[in-house]
Amino acid sequence: MSNNKYKILVIEDESNIRSFVQTILESNGYQVLTASNGRSGQLQFASHRPDLVILDVMMPGLDGFQVAKALRAERCATPILMLTARGGIDDRIQGLNAGADYYLTKPFDTRELLACVGA
Numbered sequence: 001m002s003n004n005k006y007k008i009l010v011i012e013d014e015s016n017i018r019s020f021v022q023t024i025l026e027s028n029g030y031q032v033l034t035a036s037n038g039r040s041g042q043l044q045f046a047s048h049r050p051d052l053v054i055l056d057v058m059m060p061g062l063d064g065f066q067v068a069k070a071l072r073a074e075r076c077a078t079p080i081l082m083l084t085a086r087g088g089i090d091d092r093i094q095g096l097n098a099g100a101d102y103y104l105t106k107p108f109d110t111r112e113l114l115a116c117v118g119a
Contacts, residue, residue: 005031006030006031006051006052007030007031007032007033007048007049007050007051007052008025008030008031008032008033008050008051008052008053008054008117009032009033009034009035009041009044009045009048009050009052009053009054010022010025010032010033010034010035010054011034011035011036011037011038011040011041011044011053011054011055011056011059011064011067012034012035012036012054012055012056012059012083013036013037013056013058013059013060014056015036017056017106018034018036021054021083021113022034024110024113024114025117028114028117030117033048033050037059037060037061037062038059038061038062038063038064038066038067039061039062041053041055041062041067042062042067042070042071045071045076045078049078050078051078051079052078052079052080052081052117053071053078053079053080053081054081054083054117055067055068055080055081055082055083055100056082056083056084057082057084057085057086057091057095058084058085058086064082064084064095064098065094065095065098066098068080068082068095068098068099068100069098069099071099072098072099079101079102080099080100080101080102081100081101081102081103081104081116081117082095082100082102082103082104083104083105083106083108083113084103084104084105084106085105085106086105087105087106091103102116102119104116
């Protein structure tokens, strides 16, 4: 089954990780939009209304926690998957409290990423 009807926004400041995630998702049939920081991610979200947001936490300017909170403050029900190196329990709780639906830590297994996206 093709996933091409699903649009995913990847907000990640590290270009190598952003490109890697984009390649994985596109090779599995998803449409992918990207943003390199929180502010441009918010603009991409407003313009394209993706079906899923994959969001890094540690970014300059608006961090992932702030972006998630802002989306949820607008009553956005779009699923948010935080993908970050910050894997401590306090970070996970902060991410979930900010509005993330799932919290995946780097380094990650591509199978787990795809399972989260598919869910």
